[in-house]
Amino acid sequence: METSSVTMVGTKTATSSTKHHAKIAVNRFFANRLAVSGSILVLFISLICILAPVLTSYNPIEMNVQDRLKPPSASHWFGTDEFGRDVFTRVVYGSRISMGVGFSVVMITSIIGLIFGLYSAYYRRLDNFLMRINDGLMAFPAILLAIAILAALGPKMSNVIIALSVVYIPTVARAIRSVAITVREQTYIEAIRALGGKSWRIIWLHIAPNCLSPLIVQATFIFAYAVITEASLSFLGAGTPPPEPSWGNILNDGRTIMKQAWWMTVFPGLSIMMTVLGLNLLGDGLRDLLDPHTNKAKK
Amino acid sequence: MTLLKVKNLKTRFSTELGEVTAVDGVSFHVNAGETVGLVGESGCGKSVTSLSILRLFRKHSGTKLAGEIFFEQKELLTSSMEEMQEIRGNQISMIFQDPMSSLNPVYTVGNQISESLMLHQKLSKKEAYEKTIEMLSLVGIPSPEKRVNDYPHQLSGGMRQRVMIAMGLCCHPKLLIADEPTTALDVTIQAQILDLMKDLQEQLQMGIMLITHDLGVVAEVCDRVLVMYLGQIVEEASVETLFENPKHPYTIGLMKSIPTIDGKRGEKLHVIEGMVPSLHQIPAGCRFAPRCPFADEKCRSHPPDLIEVSHSHKARCWHHERIGIGGGNAIAIGNQ
Structure with missing residues (x-):
């Protein structure tokens, strides 16, 4: 009887205190203007990605020669390109590729970067090995390395994801490693060892959660870089191959006829800018929110 | 057990x-x-x-x-x-x-x-x-x-x-x-x-x-106390023995360093002279010798062992027989 009443009280306070913590977190998030405006932009673009088929009735790759190079109008909001395809439709569907590539790259780099970072922080011998590879990869400019990998693998969306992941994993691994090294030296990690915790438990249950906030911040920035780099690669013809629309290759198509058809470069350009701006704002905001050091300094 | x-x-x-x-x-x-x-x-x-x-x-x-x-x-x-x-x-x-x-x-x-x-x-x-x-x-x-x-x-x-x-x-x-x-x-x-x-x-x-x-x-x-100095145990005794009859100059130094409530105002606190030597430069003889007020030639050249001075009381000092607390907190030492 008595024990059951104790647990009841316990679980009740547990939920109320979790709710309390969640409420504080939400309030702090909404008080941060950077984070809020960033997330509004990112949400807006994500909605466009999801709702693409609803937003437009045109086909993004079907050509329609009598409609070529029409300026923006009621039927073609962003005008048409040199094959008569609706630029609005192409930009909307292009967002799926840009954001899809960005999101996949973020997921892959976060997971692999976290693993590399944690293990190289924990095992010193592994550290030397992994970090020298890391240094090697980081020595190349991101775009150059991505182009080289794509040249070897061939231009395909999945290959773009692989190339960008390889390019950005070292950045994440570095960031995680530096945090994990500080966490590793904390007394509470030693305390867990003294309590008989095994290495995997220490790494994943005690060091990893303490690295999550820098990882989240890093991930938003990687997302932004990945969107830009994907666009650059497609612009250079090394990324998503035409006729599949991607912001980068729409820009490239419009490049030669920028004087006659400004809409072909302006709209995909604006989309890239908005996405990257949104992600960067969100990243800055999250960094202020999650990092206790900058948090106080800014206020 | x-x-x-x-x-x-x-x-x-x-x-x-x-x-x-x-x-x-x-x-x-x-x-x-x-x-x-x-x-x-x-x-x-x-x-x-x-x-x-x-x-x-x-x-x-x-x-x-x-x-x-x-x-x-x-x-x-x-x-x-x-x-x-x-x-x-x-x-x-x-x-x-x-x-x-x-x-x-x-x-x-x-x-x-x-x-x-x-x-x-x-x-x-x-x-x-x-x-x-x-x-x-x-x-x-x-x-x-x-x-x-x-x-x-x-x-x-x-x-x-x-x-x-x-x-x-x-x-x-x-x-x-x-x-x-x-x-x-x-x-x-x-x-x-x-x-x-x-x-x-x-x-x-x-x-x-x-x-x-x-x-x-x-x-x-x-119940029992081990006193350590520079990586070695220098004295081991039951708590009563240690406080009543310490046999190592370091232990005595530690005890004298405690401020007493009835000490005179403005009186300087006792300190053990010198610094703990670095582990890279361990003295050849007794490790405490450079800071010990009783150290002599033997102390500086020959490291003492931890020896039993009385029942379950051990000290690592050549001069343990001459050292002890006598009358309050003054250190009594034989012909010094």
């Missing part, structure tokens, strides 16, 4: 300046239900001794352990890592000195205590939760069923130290190694924590190895 027996323990670290022996030939034992104090200045090897018992050094840190450590019948230095992980926290647990950084900030205190219960006692989540609340009330935390869901930053230093003790004790260890458990706390809390440890010791019949530099704490709770 002897719970822990350490024989000729040597802990060596390799540093950039060469290898140093942080713990040099330390031998002692701890009985069940007994409290043994380990006293000495910072850097004398107290903490390293306790870390060596649990072998809490990183694999590739270049730390070398030699000697023998028996826990009950088991040799700890030759045990596998898996066996050690089974012993740590379950049979021997450790309380760290800094309550501010000894709890993981991302978990509630309840989570951290129940983790060890689920790990070693294989309790279910619910059982562990109930047991955690029980442990928290045992260490005297008010409204434990609420506090169990608090994060470390929501607790005061004293409360965190209690949580640490609850964590250390929740699996009913046979031996508790407490590394300066009360240094970071204010005096009233200190007394409460020490009382608590004593109470729990009686209930659970555990051995306690108390590492401290506070002789007041030693006098309060210890």
Whole structure:
């Protein structure tokens, strides 16, 4: 009887205190203007990605020669390109590729970067090995390395994801490693060892959660870089191959006829800018929110 | 019953300046239900001794352990890592000195205590939760069923130290190694924590190895005391003997350094002259000789052994017969 009443009280306070913590977190998030405006932009673009088929009735790759190079109008909001395809439709569907590539790259780099970072922080011998590879990869400019990998693998969306992941994993691994090294030296990690915790438990249950906030911040920035780099690669013809629309290759198509058809470069350009701006704002905001050091300094 | 027996323990670290022996030939034992104090200045090897018992050094840190450590019948230095992980926290647990950084900030205190219960006692989540609340009330935390869901930053230093003790004790260890458990706390809390440890010791019949530099704490709770200097035990005695009849000049120096309440105002406090030498430059003779007021040629050239000066009282000094406290706190020494 008595024990059951104790647990009841316990679980009740547990939920109320979790709710309390969640409420504080939400309030702090909404008080941060950077984070809020960033997330509004990112949400807006994500909605466009999801709702693409609803937003437009045109086909993004079907050509329609009598409609070529029409300026923006009621039927073609962003005008048409040199094959008569609706630029609005192409930009909307292009967002799926840009954001899809960005999101996949973020997921892959976060997971692999976290693993590399944690293990190289924990095992010193592994550290030397992994970090020298890391240094090697980081020595190349991101775009150059991505182009080289794509040249070897061939231009395909999945290959773009692989190339960008390889390019950005070292950045994440570095960031995680530096945090994990500080966490590793904390007394509470030693305390867990003294309590008989095994290495995997220490790494994943005690060091990893303490690295999550820098990882989240890093991930938003990687997302932004990945969107830009994907666009650059497609612009250079090394990324998503035409006729599949991607912001980068729409820009490239419009490049030669920028004087006659400004809409072909302006709209995909604006989309890239908005996405990257949104992600960067969100990243800055999250960094202020999650990092206790900058948090106080800014206020 | 002897719970822990350490024989000729040597802990060596390799540093950039060469290898140093942080713990040099330390031998002692701890009985069940007994409290043994380990006293000495910072850097004398107290903490390293306790870390060596649990072998809490990183694999590739270049730390070398030699000697023998028996826990009950088991040799700890030759045990596998898996066996050690089974012993740590379950049979021997450790309380760290800094309550501010000894709890993981991302978990509630309840989570951290129940983790060890689920790990070693294989309790279910619910059982562990109930047991955690029980442990928290045992260490005297008010409204434990609420506090169990608090994060470390929501607790005061004293409360965190209690949580640490609850964590250390929740699996009913046979031996508790407490590394300066009360240094970071204010005096009233200190007394409460020490009382608590004593109470729990009686209930659970555990051995306690108390590492401290506070002789007041030693006098309060210890049965036996080991005084360490520069990696060696310089004196070992029961607590009464040590305070009444210390036989090593270092112990005497430590005791004289305690400010007394009836001392004259403005009077200078006693200090032990000189600095602790670096482990890289260990004196050839007695390690304490450079700072010892009684040192002579023999002390500077020949290292003394730890010898039995009377029943269960050992000291590492050539002149132990001439040294002692006589009449209050003045040092009497034969023909000096």
